[in-house]
Amino acid sequence: MINQPMDPKNTDQKTLCSMHKMNHHSSLLNINNRNYSTDCKDEQSSMFQLSTLKFNDIETIMIHPKSDDDNNVDDSKPETKYCSSYEHPLNSIKQPSRNIYQNNEISNFRSPIFEIGINSCGIPDPFISSNLKCSNNDNNPPGKSSDLNLFMSDHQNQCQCDMSSSVWDKWSFLSSINSYHANSDCTITTTETIQPVGKSDALAEFVDMFKEKRIQLGITQAEVGRALGALNLSGFGCLSQSTICRFESLSLSHKNMLALKPVLEIWLQQMEGGLWVNQEHHLQESHNCFNRTPTDSTDSFRNFSDSSTNPPVFPPFTPLKDSVENQRRKRTCIMGREKYILESFFNATNCRPTSDQMNQLALRLNMPKSVIRVWFCNQRQKHKRLSKL
DNA sequence: TCTATGCAAATTCAA
DNA sequence: ATTGAATTTGCATAG
Numbered sequence: 001m002i003n004q005p006m007d008p009k010n011t012d013q014k015t016l017c018s019m020h021k022m023n024h025h026s027s028l029l030n031i032n033n034r035n036y037s038t039d040c041k042d043e044q045s046s047m048f049q050l051s052t053l054k055f056n057d058i059e060t061i062m063i064h065p066k067s068d069d070d071n072n073v074d075d076s077k078p079e080t081k082y083c084s085s086y087e088h089p090l091n092s093i094k095q096p097s098r099n100i101y102q103n104n105e106i107s108n109f110r111s112p113i114f115e116i117g118i119n120s121c122g123i124p125d126p127f128i129s130s131n132l133k134c135s136n137n138d139n140n141p142p143g144k145s146s147d148l149n150l151f152m153s154d155h156q157n158q159c160q161c162d163m164s165s166s167v168w169d170k171w172s173f174l175s176s177i178n179s180y181h182a183n184s185d186c187t188i189t190t191t192e193t194i195q196p197v198g199k200s201d202a203l204a205e206f207v208d209m210f211k212e213k214r215i216q217l218g219i220t221q222a223e224v225g226r227a228l229g230a231l232n233l234s235g236f237g238c239l240s241q242s243t244i245c246r247f248e249s250l251s252l253s254h255k256n257m258l259a260l261k262p263v264l265e266i267w268l269q270q271m272e273g274g275l276w277v278n279q280e281h282h283l284q285e286s287h288n289c290f291n292r293t294p295t296d297s298t299d300s301f302r303n304f305s306d307s308s309t310n311p312p313v314f315p316p317f318t319p320l321k322d323s324v325e326n327q328r329r330k331r332t333c334i335m336g337r338e339k340y341i342l343e344s345f346f347n348a349t350n351c352r353p354t355s356d357q358m359n360q361l362a363l364r365l366n367m368p369k370s371v372i373r374v375w376f377c378n379q380r381q382k383h384k385r386l387s388k389l
Numbered sequence: 390t391c392t393a394t395g396c397a398a399a400t401t402c403a404a
Numbered sequence: 405a406t407t408g409a410a411t412t413t414g415c416a417t418a419g
Contacts, residue, residue: 239413239414240413240414240415241414242413242414242415243412243413243414246413252412252413253411253412255411255412256411256412256413259412330414330415331413331414331415333415333416352407355406373406377407377408377409380407380408381408381409381410384408384409
């Protein structure tokens with residue numbers, strides 16, 4: 001990715017962007033419903049901050065469409081698009097997690113009104129979290145960038161997003177602010193992009209469509225989850241049936257939904273097209289990219305290898321460079337003796353063991369120290385949570 | 390056999 | 405490097 005100055009011809013073009021982190025150096029970018037992958041390994045010139053993927057001050061990025069075969073890019077005439085946007089606070093919306101989208105409505109979600117900060121250039125900047133201030137009443141917590149209810153003032157115009165609208169509409173609203181920010185001459189409009197709550201939500205619509213087509217294709221949630229690993233998208237491996245199920249029932253967090261959507265979209269496109277293109281063409285030795293046992297893999301991919309029941313779709317194992325790092329560590333099941341010993345230690349001795357104590361426990365229980373450490377972290381969290389009830 | 394869900398392990402982020 | 409808090413996600417199992 002190369003930093004480019006803003007294309008003046010593009011300044012009044014309204015562009016809706018969303019960005020989905022894939023890993024520390026690449027992301028999926030959705031611009032006007034088209035997906036692009038971005039890659040920036042050079043941290044110094046990175047358009048993204050590693051942890052938050054906020055755009056830097058240049059505000060302009062060049063994107064090489066992923067649909068081009070990476071090996072056959074026409075360097076003389078790369079298709080590029082300019083996009084000016086930020087990752088905005090919506091990406092870190094604080095919200096009750098699961099089930100909030102039931103009935104396609106956001107409930108209990110009235111947060112205070114916020115004033116958008118003015119940045120050093122005098123431009124209203126909703127993305128400077130430290131400048132966000134709660135301005136309505138004292139019953140609300142101090143404002144953070146993760147809060148939703150935005151009130152923007154540029155001393156001339158005022159625009160307010162209707163907070164009873166859905167988060168997706170708010171996203172559009174903020175995109176308008178982005179446009180404004182990118183070009184101070186443009187007019188901010190809110191009503192244009194804000195749509196009624198409900199079925200018109202693009203995400204909800206996609207989810208409905210996704211589920212319908214998955215069922216049409218006769219593919220189970222578990223199979224979808226496993227197939228995602230073979231998509232070879234950096235930062236994404238397989239997902240569990242649970243996660244696909246939750247995606248289909250809109251019961252993941254909004255941020256999570258947004259992150260998963262483009263990946264599932266790509267999967268669906270490939271399934272519908274009935275073709276599989278390994279975009280990266282890794283030539284290295286084929287290896288089991290899912291780190292499964294042979295038994296596992298045979299079973300996992302029976303439907304993809306059995307062309308008598310399903311059309312051949314894509315090979316069960318795609319050579320995948322970073323497959324191992326895409327793989328979430330297997331969930332450890334701690335029970336019986338191990339659980340008893342850990343709980344005894346936690347309750348009776350120390351809920352905050354030293355490194356040495358954790359080493360000893362790890363040795364005694366024959367478990368990795370990291371698992372022990374995480375267990376204590378989670379246990380402390382659990383206790384804190386329970387004590388609040 | 391497939392999907393939904395409770396619990397909690399693992400990951401991420403910021404301090 | 406470590407931690408707390410928040411969040412994502414998988415396992416086990418219920419439906």
